Amino acid sequence: MKPPTETDLLPDSAEAAAVENPAVGIDQSAGNFSYNMEYAFDAGTGLSEDTIRYISSVKKEAPWILEFRLKALKKFLSMPMPTHWATKDLENIDFQKIRYYLSQGQKPKRTWDEVPDDIKKTFERLGIPEQERKFLAGVEAQFDSEAAYSNIKEIVSKQGVIFVNSTEGLREHPELFKKFFGKVIPTGDNKFSALNSAVFSGGSFIYVPPGVKVAQPLQAYFRINAENFGQFERTLIIADEGSEVVYMEGCTAPKFSTSTLHSAVVELVALKGAKIQYITVQNWANNVFNLVTKRGIAHEDAEIKWIDCNIGSRLTMKYPGVVLKGERARGEVISIALANDGQHQDTGAKMIHAANNTTSNIVAKSISVGQGRSTYRGVVHIPKHLKGCKNNTECDALLINTNSRTDTYPAISVRGDKNSTQHEASVSKVSEDMIFYMQQRGLTEGQAMSLAVNGFINDLARQFPMEYSVELKRLIDLEMEGSVG
Amino acid sequence: MSQLEIKNLHVSIADKEIVKGLSLTIKGGEVHAIMGPNGTGKSTLSKAIAGHPDYTITSGEVLLDGVSILEKEADERARAGIFLAFQYPSEIPGVSIANFLRAALQARLADGEEIDASGYYKRLYAKMDLLKIDRKFTSRAVNDGFSGGEKKRCEILQMAMLEPKVALMDETDSGLDIDALRIVADGVNTMRSPELGVLLITHYQRLLDYIVPDYVHVMYDGRIVKSGDKTLAHELEAKGYDWIKKELANAKA
């Protein structure tokens, strides 16, 4: 008999894998612990020019970076909160009560043995070193403001692939870094990209040389350990002509009683014919404001695909985008969001068509549980005199309880008669007949609901690497517990 | 040997009484057929036994092996051994048959006990071979976009995998062509054993040519009004239901 290899069996066999390897490190409950750290470097609480000078000096940065940061701070202070369209919950962030920089040192270790004990224990509890051995081409593990560990498999580095944290990237590859840094997402793109530009620390810098196809994913893991902390990593990925790379990121934080801020900027550049896939499974604790700007530029025949899954946080605002700059470039956003009680997942996608025959695809599915609120915001822009551009957008919302909430706010702008766009959205609930049918087969109402929710996102979950899709299924089961009855 | 006892059962939907005092005992190994005109409460009976929330049992008792199931939730009844083959099975997008059945079997295990994956697939494929179901079937989402015949076959496959004590088959023949009907009937016949009691609910005698019942009951206005052996089905086929109605009217007069 043929062993079960079909795709449908993925969650099954993967479930078995999950038992052996209980965490890909994105389980909020498993991440709910912290260590009392003595930080060697601490910028204190609150934000001022001094904070920025401190961060820049401990990083021993070139003068142009300090200047860039100070300019960004001015920009941040001058910009209003975007509450004319976004939630008023943003007003609950007190920027003067946040700690902007905490670290044990600016140079990450290359082996886990060198990593300080508590930090090493943290990542071991989250299962990171184990995954690295199993299926990753490289790992960067950020603890508060800086990477504690960063390593890339020799076979990959020999191909000329650079995978370091952004502090190192700026120091060791300034010419490459400077060429693309802040070019995809300008400082003043929005208030939070300005904040990040002022206080950024950590994040990955990746360069893949022409024609190199990185076989295994590179992974970054972001860990917040300290209370009242703000994490502001800055990631820049450059895939040179004809190269391919998959990058994955995971994150957790302990559940503190006060809120925490995570505000990253991620810039991707896919040069001619390159492919970048960027996978996020966001499962911050429910007190984290997660306000992230992510955008990529796809040149001729290049492809950028964002796979974005948001389960944790108090408020997430994140709309990964692709600027389709070269002919025949392709952009895709696959988005899954689950909002439970007290959570607002405000997610979506932006597709800016800037060349002929570019195509973009957005599939967004959200699940609202209890009083959770999920919002989709999308921008599709096809300006004048382009031809052969296509966008397809699909948004489906599933509402579990009577008072769950969902919103959809797309904005589609098309010029000319040689392009086409299509947007469809639907809202549904899990039908009572379906639940009864499954109960009749012996599943409890909760199990039936979990299964229905997993079925709802199944087509998207399959696009994740297996380890992640297993974790996703498990996280959804956890979230669905107690959602019925 | 298991036994389902239905005692003087009354069932209402939204305050309207549909089943009005029905009694019937189904022992392991027996096949009972309930026939009757449309709207006499046949489907209501099966859904009420399975525990559908829209159906209220106002009085009477349903015992499985001497234990009442009426206080149990639908899933508990299913795990106790009641299987309902639906007249209109639900479509469950995104959930493959393989995963669905696996979850259903897992639900029958004790906490902490894990289903043996390779044993499960071996058994699943064996049952599928037995029922002449293509292996590719398992990767399709449950009933999603299935034809009428495929849905019914999917029901029979589930029944074979879940091994109930009592199967309630609600109009299993509706919407089936003769080939599909034969496949479904073959499936049920191969499962016939002293461990399984079957209640066939049908409007037509046709199904009973393929699954030969031990007992035939005629249901009318919420009650069983006549019982007999398989010859009763033939009589109904020949004469229709009107003579039963007349008999009833005469008996009242």
Added chain:
Amino acid sequence: MSASSLSVATNLVGSFTAEAFAAHLASLPPSLPAWWIARKRAAYEKFAALPLPARTDESWRFSSISTLTLDGFTLPSAAATQVPHAPIGIKKAAKLVFANGRLFSHEPLSAELAARGVIVTTLQDALVKHEALVREHLLAQPPKLGSAKFSALHEAFLVDGAFIHIPRGITVEQPIGVFSYALGATTAVFPHTLVVAGENSRATLVEYFGSGQDTEAQFAAGANDLYASHGAHLTYIGKQDWSHRALSFQSNSTVVRRDARVQSLNVHLGARQARHESLSQLQAPGAFSEMLALTVAESGQEFDQRTLQIHQAPNTKSDLLYKNALRGTAKTIFSGLIVVDPDAQKTDAYQSNRNLMLSDEAEANSLPGLEIQANDVRCTHGATSSRIDPEQEFYLQARGIAKAAADELLTFGFFEEVLNRLSADDLHEALRVLIQTKFKK
């Protein structure tokens, strides 16, 4: 910077100064009730205080802001002597014709309908004779779609309009017609139509907006109120055919009560820039609102349509279909929102915007939105922008039809889906002719 903020401040009222408002009040008949005059005064203050729309206003996203001037318009004083020939030749139950805001002519109801209590009269007349009904419904729904300033302007300068009341259980078979004309090069008009459909009544209203000449740079700030009581069926057809140099704001409000249904179709043909806001409130179970629109957008025109479907009660239904055909440098904006309140379970709401792009210069913007706070609902929306299907075009060409003619046929075909929703055949035909006339100009 300082110069522009200064000009904004002076432009807050434009031609609609306090003096102009005082003159307007003085011109009204003394018989009008005091509460109405007081409301107009309050409206003027609101208008003068509110800022003009800004680029950052979400409810004006994609709209051209710099062209929304309030300057250079005049409030007509003299009565008109002549109006253009009515473009829609269908039989009517009654007809009111307004020119520059004042009643120009009217064809009364049949004696039979009048005897059964049907009222078709002017607002000025109704404010005196049917004061309670008017007071309850006239501009009773607050503007929710962004044009608060222009709604206030409308209320302040409203001279006269139509008042229609269909009593309980009465059916008016033929449509009631209301025609509003703006005459003169810079004329500003403020048309209003108020319809109160009593329980289980039936009526159809056809409204037409037109100019004297197509070169007149006029200004219109209109509004209507449709109120459908328990079980009423109301059909509303509005045809906007202002001069191609006019600036138009129209704010429509529909209230649908238990088991009532309102079908509205707005046909947009005229104006250089036309903002149209349409609010439907489904207030009780069984309420159904069907919202339809057709737009033929030409070079130099901008059509800005904003809609809101609010489901305030369980088991309510709304169905929106807005179709735009864009030619030349035309620009359209469709922004629609379906709101389902927390208790409005079993809502069935649909919203669809289709844009047919007929030129390389045209621009279509779609903002289809949902805000859902109940889970047992059926809510879907869709938006598409595309050109004529080349396969269909080729098929017609292969049958010997020239490309231009084929495109025209296919464009009319595109509109048929909307027109087919109308039950009255003669109306359907009259609209088809009107649209084709514009298309062939």
